Amino acid sequence: MPKHCTHLDQVKDVAPRTPDGCEECLAMGGDWVHLRLCLSCGHVGCCDNSPNRHATKHFHGTAHPVIRSYEPGEEWGYCYPHELFVEVLAARPGEAAARHYDPPEG
Ligand SMILES: [Zn+2]
Ligand SMILES: [Zn+2]
Ligand SMILES: [Zn+2]
Numbered sequence: 001m002p003k004h005c006t007h008l009d010q011v012k013d014v015a016p017r018t019p020d021g022c023e024e025c026l027a028m029g030g031d032w033v034h035l036r037l038c039l040s041c042g043h044v045g046c047c048d049n050s051p052n053r054h055a056t057k058h059f060h061g062t063a064h065p066v067i068r069s070y071e072p073g074e075e076w077g078y079c080y081p082h083e084l085f086v087e088v089l090a091a092r093p094g095e096a097a098a099r100h101y102d103p104p105e106g
Contacts, residue, residue, distance in 0.1 A: 001042070003030075003075065004087070005053040005064050005066075005079045005082045006080070006082075007065040007081065007083050008066060008078050008079070008086065008089070010040070010065070010066075010078075011039045011040075011066055011089075012027050012039065012040070013092045013094070013095075014037070014038070014039055014040070014041060014042075014072050014095065015094050015095075016037055016042050016044050016070065016095065016097075017041070017042045017043055017044060018044045019097075021035065021044065021103065021104075022035060022044055022045050022050070022052075022054050022103075023043055023044055023045065023054070023058075024046075024054045025046055025052060025054060025103060026054065027051075028073055028106070030050075030051065030052050030054075030103065030105070031050065031051060031103045032046030032047070032050040032051075032054075032103055033046065033048065033049040033050045033069075034046070034047040034050070034069070034071055034093075034100075035038040035047065035055075035070035035071060036055035036067040036068070036069060036070055036095065036097060037063075037067060037069075037102065038058055038059075038064045038066075038067055038076075039054070039064075039066045039067060039068060039077070040062070040064035040065070040066070041062070041064055041092070043055075043056070043058050043064070044070055045058045045067075047054060050066075053074050053080075055067055056080070059080040061073075065079050065080055065081050065082075066078070066079050066080075067090075068089045068091065068095070068105070069082075070071050070097045071097060071100055072096070072097050072098065072099055072100055073081070075087075075088045075089060075090055075091070076088070077089030103106035
């Protein structure tokens with residue numbers, strides 16, 4: 001029986017707080033692979049393939065449930081409490097990444 005996510009209704013329009021990279025990695029000089037956008041507050045964090053996994057840490061620290069990919073051309077979302085992938089979670093205005101952002105050099 002498919003799980004039903006009750007959090008998607010709570011998704012708001014958010015503006016990425018750090019539109020050019022992972023908030024914590026930019027502050028500490030960390031590396032990331034891909035970026036994720038928190039749909040509760042606009043936090044940009046790095047994915048679970050990144051060394052510091054700040055998107056998942058953000059969920060554990062805040063209980064903000066839903067992220068979407070912050071990579072160009074990707075539309076999927078993910079709910080942490082339900083461990084549920086959402087195939088199409090269309091970006092709202094201002095949410096989509098204009099391009100893939102790489103970590104700063106060195
Ligand atoms: Zn959910
Ligand atoms: Zn990070
Ligand atoms: Zn958040």
